[in-house]
Amino acid sequence: MSTISKENYLKAIFIEEVERNSHVPVNILSAKLGISQAAVSDMSKKLANEDLLDYQKYKGLKTTQKGRNIALDIIRKHRLWEVFLTNTLGYNCDEVHDEAEMLEHSTSTKLINKIEEFLNFPILDPHGYPIPDKNGNFPNTREIINFSQVEVGKFYEVARVNDENKEVMNYLTKIGIVLGEKLFIENSLEFDKTLIVKIRGNSIAISSQISEIFSVSLVEGA
Amino acid sequence: MSTISKENYLKAIFIEEVERNSHVPVNILSAKLGISQAAVSDMSKKLANEDLLDYQKYKGLKTTQKGRNIALDIIRKHRLWEVFLTNTLGYNCDEVHDEAEMLEHSTSTKLINKIEEFLNFPILDPHGYPIPDKNGNFPNTREIINFSQVEVGKFYEVARVNDENKEVMNYLTKIGIVLGEKLFIENSLEFDKTLIVKIRGNSIAISSQISEIFSVSLVEGA
């Protein structure tokens, strides 16, 4: 049986396994969910018994096809709610994540399909993450790279911003890193990978830690 | 702490205590929530300890001011969601109750206030129940009476239909008892209180059991 807790586990595991392209260590998930490792270990066994996780002791966690279907369903609900809150109700995009984190578990398939239609089938959420369709398929989107991978002398556009930490989001917004914003890479400092970036006419420095948490797409011939 | 379970208890108790105008017996709540009497008895103690219920052994249940505030908040969320599902997303009104029953527990104050504004501050839900405002006050509405109280020879308009039983709702819809429908009381059978009603040009019989589950308002000088 699927519960709120299990849905949160499956979603977090799926997102993490895709990013790492391999099994997710228990301690990573534990930190991400803010739940003890013992509890994660316990729950993993249960999810594996329900054929939702591929799990062997000490080998980390990965969703099965069945588990992935649930994860994608929750991700779809989460991201569509975020669009609804932003576009229809006028939320700021740093205020939608926590609401969506709750709503995603109280939303029937019928309801989310109606919301999707009402919103005119958006393909990206307010932070730039892609929204799976009702069959769990992601839309085709522009190629994006993490900001730490940019090259000096090129133009980029902010394409995706991490949405899980409000403090971080606020900081990014303050320095002008918001979805769709254009920027030019002026320089990269050798010793610590700090990037000097021209954005809205100002030159600012962006530390390597900050660079990790947002992504951009290349603006051709700019 | 307020949980989904406690919210459901408080809402059900409040609605029932208002209808009865007195404390709610444990067995009634038990039946209404589909939970054993033992569990209700247990939970009542906990809610009373949190000063949410006025409860003494064997004396039945009633919300305190504090409990009533929570109940009204949940009722407000429930009914506003029902309006949203019906008016904005095109649900039939017999399909909204179960969805709202879930959503009501995953909705922040901020969110429901935005929804209310988006819907232009409706005062009735799709079944004719009044929606409390953000201070927990009910709107002024037309006087309504239960259909079992109507008088022969008068015109009425359907003003409220029970929304908790889908089967019942479907039946009512089938015989034409839908919100706003006009009807004329032709006769009342002495022995079993069956009412003969002219509705949409047809005369139909409505049993006393059916009469109990919807309400009407008098149409003056019709």
Place this chain on the structure above:
DNA sequence: AAATAAAATTAAGCAAACTTAAATTAATAA
């Protein structure tokens, strides 16, 4: 008023989802 029935409570137990502490396994470093 006593007997019976109904309602409510108490008792005992269970499953879910956590916790902390102890034990075990795996990874890393000397």
Place this chain on the structure above:
DNA sequence: TTATTAATTTAAGTTTGCTTAATTTTATTT
């Protein structure tokens, strides 16, 4: 390779919200 550290699992215990069964209280009949 052995010692140390880090990651993971197991064990034991808690809280919430239920269950059924037994007991007690209250209400209804006779």
